[in-house]
Amino acid sequence: MLETGAERGKSGLLANLGRFHRNFWRSIVRHGPPTSPRNRSSIVVSNIFLHIHPVHVHHNSLKWNYTFGLGLISAFLFIILCVTGVVLMIFYVPSVDLAYDRIKDLSFVVTGGQLMRNMHRWGAHAMVLTVLLHMARVFYTGSYKKPREFNWTLGMALLVVTLGLSFTGYLLPWDQLAFWAITVGSAIAGSAREVTDALGMTSYFDPGGMMRELLLGGTEIGQDALLRFYTLHVVVLPTVAILLVSVHIWRVRKDGGLSRPAEKETTREVGTREAGATRTYGLMALVKGKSTRIDTLPEGTDFAWPRLFLIEAALFMSVFAVLIVVSLLFDAPLKELANPLIPENPAKAPWYFLGLQELVSYSGFAGGILIPGISLLGLFLIPYLDREQAGIGVWCHDRTGRREAMVSAIATAVGITLLVSFTVKFGWLRDWYPDIPQLVITAFNPGTVIVALFAIKSAWTVHRTGSTRLGAISLFTMFCVGFAILTYVGTFLRGPNWAFYWSQADWPLGH
């Protein structure tokens, strides 16, 4: 029938309005429900958030006891920290006169403020822990080997950024804990003076003083330090972290996904291809394979939708749930207002730096700059010194690897315990020879002794077994065990004056 233009227009308008919700949906999601192979591919490829993931995921990558989800957990914690951090920023003021009171407001006045603060604090500690565990996982599964060396480097950079984020955030409450922890930290930044003073060149070349002044915005810890730390903590370091995490995840895709054991390349039928392609694809990348694949999935892989996303969602909810429960049960610590005239005794850094502080108690420069520098350099070099391709994707390489790790762990535990006991009982060089030159102590102290023994032991392992992988396993295990033991000593066995106490109950009164 013939309608007038007006009638046609009006009925078209109403009809379109009726079809609105379907058209709106289809304008966003251009494919059908993800039940067919094609739609399962489309949903991943055409969604900006999901397309970070591959369309096919190998079964090994989804195994809980392969990765323990540590990378994902670290990323989720980072997201939670960003959100809780922004929430805290609504009330926090980075002023030495106001900061402490604002933290108190958050804790006692703002509804849910204590919960936000707790989630931020415990989330931060958890993230440092999970990134360290993630690094250990990547190492022990050999997932740093070619072609993944650069991703290992990115991971190391992210480790430094994570520690920097935690360190800068630590000052912001401006309480006694924060102030004196940063006093220790900034003194470590200036500890190059130990060497330049001993060489008599501080008046010409003072990198220690320069670094410390740059960090604090002055010679004392005051308003400028707080402002610099705040800016680093809320803008600079998170931006760097987000950039590096993006590249880190990108590299996982480009390196062929998460590592896995070598496999025989076969394929299996998955179903007929649907007729009528909706688009043509340009060439994105060439990947190695045994033959062309049509209508099949590579052996051992499955579609990312829905299994991978269910896993991610479940993991996020678990992390969130655990964090909330811990935050409801335990309050973040807050001591009295920062007072430069009353040092905390003992003045302890956050837990992940306590191993370092134990070393620093022997020599500032060696424990604060030399040994961490050497450790980071050593960790960075691992993928470039160990070029063997065997044993990727398997925990600890094989039986010899497991034995090597065990032997190294036990040797380190025994050795470090003996060394620390020795210094507690007998002291160190200056206690026997008060006039000894400082450079001797900087070069020869428990920290440098430990590092030297690590280097010798792992070099000997490489020589004995002819395998750089076993040498790397030995070195990394020694580093992890050493770090854990020194952290334990710094946390539980050191009291006022950094003296040795078996437990906190033995500390003298007044602390």
Add this chain to the structure above:
Amino acid sequence: MSKEIDRRGFFTRLGLVGMAIAVGQVFVGLFRFFYLSVFYERSQIVRIGRPDTFPMGTSRLFPEYRFLLFRDGEGFYAISAVCTHLGCVVKRTGDQYLCPCHGSTFAADGRVTKGPAPAGLKWLQVTQAADGQLVVNLAQTVQTGTRFDHA
């Protein structure tokens, strides 16, 4: 024998070097931006009063400035109370100084006798202002043993 370079290559290299210098200058400028020209802190030069307010045998701690002032037969001297290890304030116990943070011990004249401190307590410069007040310069170190005999 150096490799030959054509005109285009030469000017390209010249341009790249120029760009590198320019970018380098940007970073130098950035560094100088963050490095302070003026400290937003109180002055490091401290006036502590007229010499006659400190009789012979004085040994007084100034906790807010972190130094001790002494007067003996030879004159005035000031010793910094900041431990040279990691910056904690030392406590006087008898004729020794003990740092609470890691147990560094210093003798009466500041020399290190025990602990991880890499150097002795610094002696600070003592002078006299035009109006007669004693002035201690917290940023200026003098040799151990230097005394200031006031006018």
